[in-house]
Amino acid sequence: MDLPENKANLTKFLSDQMMLEAKKSRPTCELITAGGFEEETKVASSQGSDVEQLQSSHEEADTRIILHAKAAYMDGYERIIVSCRDTDVLVLLTHFAGQLSGELWMRTGRRQKRRYVAVHDIQLTPTMQRNIQVYHAVTGCDTVSQPSGHGKKTTWKVFQQHGALLDDLGRGTLSESTIRSVEEFFCRIYSPASDETNISDVRYRMFQKGTKYQEKLRPSRKCLEQHIKRAHHQAQVWFRADVPIPEIESPIGSGWYEDATRRLYPHVSADDPLPNEFTDIVCCKCKNCATSRCSYRAKNLKCIAACTCNNGVCHKPYSVAIETDSE
Structure with missing residues (x-):
């Protein structure tokens, strides 16, 4: 399964088989399949319905779910149930729930412990509702790492108090002022008792207090900048989840680089974490x-x-x- 061709062939096979099975065993139930065919924009209905509005170029199944949910509401459905166990999807549903009417549920868990999350009942402040996707991207998701030693439980408290620092991330062009604002957000995560706004100062204070191992130090400014770029790009993708053919900037240069085999890898930092003379300190x-x-x-x-x-x-x-x- 390491070969992209094998994955593509398997996905196409499963998509075709699901359509055939739906027509045979559940003729009264409509199954819509997208993203699994040779043509990335192709979408098919088991009942032959016109589903042209669902043609999209989304690479992630997570964002296609939002597109399909929006189309269902526009067709008059008042209750949507999304079956998924992915936190990224829950965050997406929470952000877009306010733009949809009716009930929005997420079915999660395993067979023995199945539960339903009433996404439409989740209450957030306007700032948190506006930035919930940005917060999830910058504090760790499928494509962006989480701050070392700080999970969602601790970072959520910072988000509740300082969520406005993330206002511009994922929106428009990433500016230096936005990077500094998100940098201050990380300072609140790493040093909540101080009023530092520069991650280099936080890193230096830790070094002063006896933290000498690089893996335990806070990220350098250049390293954090690449992290912010990756989170910015991911948030851009999520914000356009309800657009069929979104215009998304290339991830190359946005915290990612491409090797000779055209595989993407995270660009960790533009500088060395420490000067060479400090490595054997x-x-x-x-x-x-x-x-x-x-x-x-x-x-x-x-x-x-x-x-x-x-x-x-x-x-x-x-x-x-x-x-x-x-x-």
């Missing part, structure tokens, strides 16, 4: 570095911010002006 664990027991003093080196002494009462302090992106 060693920190002392002294209180004031007054004796030769201090590993830095013994080697006639000056202590750094990550040392336990924190340069405060150190006899061998190292002072340097830290340049941040805000300067």
Whole structure:
């Protein structure tokens, strides 16, 4: 199944078989199939109905669900049930529920624990309703990673208080002001007790407090910027879920790059996470570095911010002006 051709052939086979089975066993029930044929825009009905309005170029089944739900409401259906166990779909349904009338349900869970979510009854503030898709994209979805050590439960609290910081993401061209606004949102996630707005400052404070391993440090500014670009692109796709043939910018250059085999990979960062001279860094664990027991003093080196002494009462302090992106 690693070969795209095999996946395409299997999808076409299943689509054709489902249509045949529906005509035989459920002639009174209409089955509409899309996205599984050689032609990406092809859509078929088991009853031969005119479903031209459902022709679309959507790559994701998640967004096609919204398109089909909208068409069903326009045809007069007052209750729509979407059977799915995907969180991305629930977020999409929540965002578009306000644009649809009637009841919108999501059937989820397994056979033993089946449950129905009344999407039409989900109550959010106007800001949260407007940015729910953006929030889900930037804090982790199928195509964008989540902030290390922070799941939906903790980031949701930040979203409730600072959701307006995500207002412009996924809408229009990604500007530097939008990136800085989302950067501040991440500062609220990583350092809720501070008023920092620059992720580099948050990263440096963690380093000062003794966090030396790269995987435990907060992302660098350049790394976060690529993450924001991926979330922006994904949000753009979701915002156009109700448009049959949407105009979507290429993901290449939006936090993604293409290799020689034309496969997409996330562009992690434009810079190295640390200067090369810092890769083998060693920190002392002294209180004031007054004796030769201090590993830095013994080697006639000056202590750094990550040392336990924190340069405060150190006899061998190292002072340097830290340049941040805000300067």
